[in-house]
Amino acid sequence: DAGVTQSPTHLIKTRGQHVTLRCSPISGHKSVSWYQQVLGQGPQFIFQYYEKEERGRGNFPDRFSARQFPNYSSELNVNALLLGDSALYLCASSLTTYSGNTIYFGEGSWLTVV
């Protein structure tokens, strides 16, 4: 059984550009969450989607947006990239939004903004 898959694994962007990161949850999981992990820090919650609707949002600017598709895969979009957006972006999936469900993480997408 495939785990949470993310693409691309690594990418380099220039300041001001836009980036799209993609995530496929574990089969049967309807909830997808996104986290940003800056070097030396723990993951920081960005969004949670469930049944294609945003159910939770962390303290991130409006440059960050996401969506979930009918097949429960998800995209994270970041506009007007800043140097400080350089980080590992983690996608996680779970059966529902209930925190008692185990959350499974992908390997992440490394974003470098230059």
Added chain:
Amino acid sequence: AQRVTQPEKLLSVFKGAPVELKCNYSYSGSPELFWYVQYSRQRLQLLLRHISRESIKGFTADLNKGETSFHLKKPFAQEEDSAMYYCALGLGGGADGLTFGKGTHLIIQP
């Protein structure tokens, strides 16, 4: 706002010695606490959660609401325990995601 504090960035112990990774949290309600682990070149994965009160790989953690702590313990460390450990707090409803600490890098010396 909720916060999770892991005071040690790095903890080095010898094989066979006891291990305790500290985690303190601040939240006025009833939190759900978790420990996540990331082994070298592997993805972040759940180690244990306080509601299940189970022991995983010899690790246990007890939620102490009076001291707002959820320390992770193991009586006898093994070399394969070397990893990055993150304490995380959930708010029950789940939609607000998890709040993670900064992590503790545990190194088990032979």
